[in-house]
Amino acid sequence: MNIKNPIIALDFSTKAEVFKFLEPFDERLFVKVGMELYFQEGPTIVNELKNRGYDVFLDLKLHDIPNTVKSAMRGLASLGADLVNVHAAGGIQMMESALEGLEAGTPAGQQRPLIIGVTQLTSTSEQQMKEEQQINLSLQNSVLHYAALCKQSGLDGVVCSVLEAADIKNQCGDDFLRVTPGIRLHEGLGHDQIRIATPRIAKVEGSSLIVVGRAITQSANPVEAYKQVKQQWEAK
Ligand code: C5P
Numbered sequence: 001m002n003i004k005n006p007i008i009a010l011d012f013s014t015k016a017e018v019f020k021f022l023e024p025f026d027e028r029l030f031v032k033v034g035m036e037l038y039f040q041e042g043p044t045i046v047n048e049l050k051n052r053g054y055d056v057f058l059d060l061k062l063h064d065i066p067n068t069v070k071s072a073m074r075g076l077a078s079l080g081a082d083l084v085n086v087h088a089a090g091g092i093q094m095m096e097s098a099l100e101g102l103e104a105g106t107p108a109g110q111q112r113p114l115i116i117g118v119t120q121l122t123s124t125s126e127q128q129m130k131e132e133q134q135i136n137l138s139l140q141n142s143v144l145h146y147a148a149l150c151k152q153s154g155l156d157g158v159v160c161s162v163l164e165a166a167d168i169k170n171q172c173g174d175d176f177l178r179v180t181p182g183i184r185l186h187e188g189l190g191h192d193q194i195r196i197a198t199p200r201i202a203k204v205e206g207s208s209l210i211v212v213g214r215a216i217t218q219s220a221n222p223v224e225a226y227k228q229v230k231q232q233w234e235a236k
Contacts, residue, residue, distance in 0.1 A: 004209075004234075005028075005029065005030040005055070005230070006030070006183075006199065006209075006210050006211075006212050006226070006229050006230055006233055007030045007031065007032050007057050007179075007209055007210065007211045007212070008029060008030070008031050008032065008212060008213070008216055008217070008226065009031075009032040009034060009059075009181070009211055009212065009213030009214075009217070010031050010032060010033055010034070010037055010217075011034055011036050011037070011213050011214075011217060012036070012037055012217070013036050013037060013040045014037075014040060014041065015037075015041050015045055015048070018037065018045070021217065021222065022054075024222070024223050025222075025223060025226070028053060028054070028055070029054055029055070030054070030055040030056075030057065030082075030209075031049060031054050031055070031056060031057070032056075032057040032058075032059050032211055032213075033045055033046060033049070033056060033057070033058050033059065033081075034059045034060075035059075035060060035061075038058070038060060043079050046058055046079040046080060046081055047079060047080065050079075050080040050081075055082050056080070056081045056082055056083070057081070057082065057083040057084075057085075057179075057211070058076060058079065058081035058083070058084045058085075058113075059084075059085055060076070060084070060085070061085055061086065061087050061118050062084075062085070062086045062087070062090070062098065063086060063087035063089065063090045063094075064090070064094070065094070066090075066093045066094045066096075066097035067097065069086060069090065069094050069097055069098045069101065070097035070098065070100055070101035070104075071101060072101065073097075073098045073099075073100075073101030073102045073105060073115075074101040074102070074104050074105035075105060076102070076105070076113075077101070077102045077103075077104070077105030077106045077107075077112065077113060078105050078106075078107060080110075081113050082113055082114065083113055083114045083115075083116065083179075084102070084113045084114075084115050084116075085115065085116045085117065085118055085159060086098045086115065086117055086118070086155075087117070087118045088117035088118060088119055088146035088147075088149055088150050088158070089118075089146070091149070092149055092152060092153045095117060095149070095150060095153035095154075095155055096153050096154065098115060099115060099153065099154050099155065102115055114156040114157070114177070115155050115156055116150070116155060116156055116157040116158055116159055116177055116179055117146065117147075117149070117150035117153070117155050117157075117158050117159070118158070118159045119142070119143040119146035119147060119150075119158050119159065119160045119164070120139060120142055120143050120146070120160070120161075122160075122161045122180075122181050122182035122193050122194065122195045122196070123182075123192050123193050123194055124139070124194065124195075125139070125194045125195075126138060126139035129142060139195075140163070140164055140167065143158075143160050143161075143164040143167075143168070144164065144167055144168065144171055146158065147160065147164075147168045147171060147172055147176075148171065148172070151172045151176055156176070156177055157172075157176050157177025157178060157179060157208065158176070158177070158178060158179070159179045159180070159181065159211075160178055160179075160180060161180055161181075161182050161195035161196075161197070162180045162182065162183075162195070162196075162197035162201055162202045162205050162207055163195050163197065163205070164178075165178040165180055165202070165205045165206045165207045165208075166205045166206045168206075169206040174206075177208040177209065178206060178207050178208045178209075179207070179208060179209045179210075179211060180197075180202055180207040180209070180210050180211065181193070181210075181211040181212075181213070182194075182195050182196040182197065183196070183197065183198070183199055183202060183210045183211065183212045183215060183229070184196050184197070184198060184215050185198060185199070185215050185225065185228055185229060185232075186198065191214055198232060199212075199229050199230075199232035199233040200232040200233075200235065202233065203232070203233055203234075203235070210229075210233060212226075212229050215229065216229065
């Protein structure tokens with residue numbers, strides 16, 4: 001897996017749209033398959049992307065009882081994705097079971113996919129978290145708490161916003177991945193995302209990997225938009 005490239009969120013509903021979108025790119029890409037695409041096209045979309053040489057983050061955000069998540073992860077491990085995830089809110093036992101399932105399902109001789117925990121979604125505001133989830137912490141502290149649970153469970157990192165990346169790096173160490181969605185090329189258009197930042201700020205704040213969807217996929221020129229994201233992300 002090329003661990004450094006910006007991850008492009010393939011938020012399309014059909015395979016045809018995905019491959020049409022990918023066609024003009026002439027480099028190796030790290031892409032994300034989320035619920036929209038997976039639920040329409042099924043597991044074969046992961047195999048097809050892997051066979052064509054893409055690195056794949058399978059973003060299904062599992063959250064269920066430990067036994068169910070373990071069995072689901074055992075199945076997902078065989079698809080060849082490089083990175084998978086669960087919701088940290090499922091708890092330590094669920095996350096440990098997810099890891100066990102992944103290990104059990106990884107074919108002999110292959111590396112098990114990395115697994116990260118979603119802390120608070122980047123579309124969640126502190127007010128919404130307090131009112132709807134009834135969590136009486138700052139959003140920053142809730143994310144840090146979830147990150148600690150992920151680490152304790154043996155996960156490889158978290159999904160968080162850029163705003164929490166530096167604190168998580170301090171708390172959990174640089175090897176513990178901080179994968180950050182909510183990336184926009186310019187501060188401004190957030191769509192439904194609340195905790196957003198540019199690729200440049202993500203780099204400065206210590207993101208390990210950035211996930212970029214609409215800033216690239218809905219751009220008039222996706223290849224150019226990707227180039228700009230990459231330039232900002234790789235700038236010293
Ligand atoms: O279009 P945009 O760049 O906002 O897309 C972000 C992508 O990252 C979406 O596919 C979304 O599902 C995903 N994601 C997120 N926040 C998380 C985890 C995943 O936005 N905490």
